[in-house]
Amino acid sequence: MDKSLRNIIGRRRRKGPKQKNLLFKRGIKVSFELKTQRTPSFLLTTTMDVEKVFHMTGGAGDSSYAKNSSLQKKGSDMVKHITMGAIQQLYLTTSPKSIGIADLGCSSGTNSLSTIREMVDAIEETNRSKVSQPLPEFRVYLNDLPTNDFNAVFKALPDFYRELKQARIDQGSGPSIYIAGYPGSFYGRLFPTDCLHFIYSSYSLHWLSRVPPALYDEQGMSINKGNIYISESSPPEVSEAYFRQFQEDFSLFLRSRSEELIAGGRMVLILLGRIGSNHVDRGNSLLWKLLTQSLTILVSQEGKRERWHWSEGKRVRAVVVVDKSGVAVRAEKRRGSCNCGWGREKGWLEVTRREKLGKVEKDRLDSYEAHFYAPSKEELEDETRREGSFEMDRLEMVEMGRDVEDSKSYGMAVAKAVRAIQESMISHHFGEGIVDSLFQQYERLVVEEMAREEMITVSFVIVLGKK
Numbered sequence: 001m002d003k004s005l006r007n008i009i010g011r012r013r014r015k016g017p018k019q020k021n022l023l024f025k026r027g028i029k030v031s032f033e034l035k036t037q038r039t040p041s042f043l044l045t046t047t048m049d050v051e052k053v054f055h056m057t058g059g060a061g062d063s064s065y066a067k068n069s070s071l072q073k074k075g076s077d078m079v080k081h082i083t084m085g086a087i088q089q090l091y092l093t094t095s096p097k098s099i100g101i102a103d104l105g106c107s108s109g110t111n112s113l114s115t116i117r118e119m120v121d122a123i124e125e126t127n128r129s130k131v132s133q134p135l136p137e138f139r140v141y142l143n144d145l146p147t148n149d150f151n152a153v154f155k156a157l158p159d160f161y162r163e164l165k166q167a168r169i170d171q172g173s174g175p176s177i178y179i180a181g182y183p184g185s186f187y188g189r190l191f192p193t194d195c196l197h198f199i200y201s202s203y204s205l206h207w208l209s210r211v212p213p214a215l216y217d218e219q220g221m222s223i224n225k226g227n228i229y230i231s232e233s234s235p236p237e238v239s240e241a242y243f244r245q246f247q248e249d250f251s252l253f254l255r256s257r258s259e260e261l262i263a264g265g266r267m268v269l270i271l272l273g274r275i276g277s278n279h280v281d282r283g284n285s286l287l288w289k290l291l292t293q294s295l296t297i298l299v300s301q302e303g304k305r306e307r308w309h310w311s312e313g314k315r316v317r318a319v320v321v322v323d324k325s326g327v328a329v330r331a332e333k334r335r336g337s338c339n340c341g342w343g344r345e346k347g348w349l350e351v352t353r354r355e356k357l358g359k360v361e362k363d364r365l366d367s368y369e370a371h372f373y374a375p376s377k378e379e380l381e382d383e384t385r386r387e388g389s390f391e392m393d394r395l396e397m398v399e400m401g402r403d404v405e406d407s408k409s410y411g412m413a414v415a416k417a418v419r420a421i422q423e424s425m426i427s428h429h430f431g432e433g434i435v436d437s438l439f440q441q442y443e444r445l446v447v448e449e450m451a452r453e454e455m456i457t458v459s460f461v462i463v464l465g466k467k
């Protein structure tokens with residue numbers, strides 16, 4: 001389109017919704033239709049939302065990530081020999097006096113500091129047996145999104161330093177370790193040029209920078225209605241949209257890291273993935289499917305919701321009948337005595353809000369999409385090759401299943417782990433009120449499913465060397 005025509009369209013577009021336009025340009029009649037995209041604000045999860053909202057449940061309570069991250073620990077322990085081998089190799093080839101290590105997506109549990117301790121041990125051991133020079137000082141950068149509970153990590157530091165020192169009491173002094181928090185998205189630059197030797201990231205890179213915008217049509221409506229991730233009923237455009245977002249994100253990640261690593265620097269990335277080209281397999285999409293089912297059950301719960309409240313100075317009871325699609329269809333008021341202790345206005349507001357809640361929830365379910373993607377081995381290899389900054393030294397697949405006899409407690413652990421990860425996004429989108437009942441429902445479905453058949457998840461560990 002030529003520039004002057006584009007300017008006119010630009011000006012007209014600002015004028016308002018849907019207009020038929022005719023332009024005469026060098027004698028040619030051009031007709032075009034303009035549609036103003038009206039995207040309800042709650043429909044799209046943008047990059048900004050992810051950066052501002054997404055975080056693992058902080059603190060040390062029952063539903064915190066700290067208490068519910070043993071599955072991630074188990075996964076990274078399974079490939080510990082690869083991680084430690086890579087950092088030892090890096091140390092042997094570069095022998096720096098000060099080694100820069102970053103953990104990207106460190107979260108707020110104990111997993112990150114425990115891996116850092118193992119890295120320090122591994123370098124000490126290499127230093128003792130193969131390198132005759134003083135131990136390097138360690139610069140450790142812990143990165144996560146700004147809403148991560150960094151305080152919980154910092155609070156654990158005094159114990160971390162004390163334990164390191166105690167383990168080396170016979171050596172007189174412990175290693176010099178300087179730890180800092182680095183908030184920000186790893187989809188972009190985080191560190192100054194050439195300041196890192198080793199980058200580690202576990203169970204973080206399957207999170208995309210945003211929900212792929214191509215999942216929404218021109219009116220801002222989801223093309224993946226009734227699902228929150230790729231499912232059997234998703235049209236092919238859905239997996240295509242997720243794949244494109246993965247490509248964009250992963251190459252930006254590699255490009256950014258290549259500028260921050262010194263030449264010869266290394267990365268170890270551990271992330272969830274899938275076997276082969278099929279997006280919908282048990283290990284990769286079952287947990288999303290069960291979360292969709294739990295949300296659907298909640299939205300469509302049929303029944304009566306009753307509340308006492310005040311009206312015109314009298315105590316009355318409101319009965320809201322909710323139909324199968326979650327829409328309030330009838331409200332009655334009856335006399336009665338109140339023991340709920342609500343104030344006048346609060347009682348009314350509560351009932352009014354509940355009457356509308358059903359419909360809104362249905363729309364919200366349709367518009368909720370996960371910002372997640374489990375790549376295949378080939379997709380990881382292709383993207384690394386295409387981006388070009390790294391040599392892939394190693395790519396291994398590990399499978400993880402239930403390691404306890406009891407499928408019920410395993411199912412409960414899985415459901416709690418998903419809650420600790422998804423709670424922030426769910427309550428941002430649907431409201432805090434649904435979280436407890438949603439995850440009770442979810443736990444029930446996960447436990448049932450685990451009793452029926454085992455679920456094997458697939459992870460990849462990749463070792464990359466900067467060219």
Ligand SMILES: C[S@@+](CC[C@H](N)C(=O)[O-])C[C@H]1O[C@@H](n2cnc3c(N)ncnc32)[C@H](O)[C@@H]1O
Pocket residue numbers: 054055056069072073076104105106107108109111112143144145148184185186187201202203204205207208209421
């Ligand atoms: C499941 S946790 C893994 C935590 C830890 N590495 C472990 O293995 O237990 C994933 C972490 O990645 C973080 N994360 C996701 N996307 C991110 C991004 N774009 N930039 C930085 N951190 C991100 C999340 O906030 C979360 O803390």
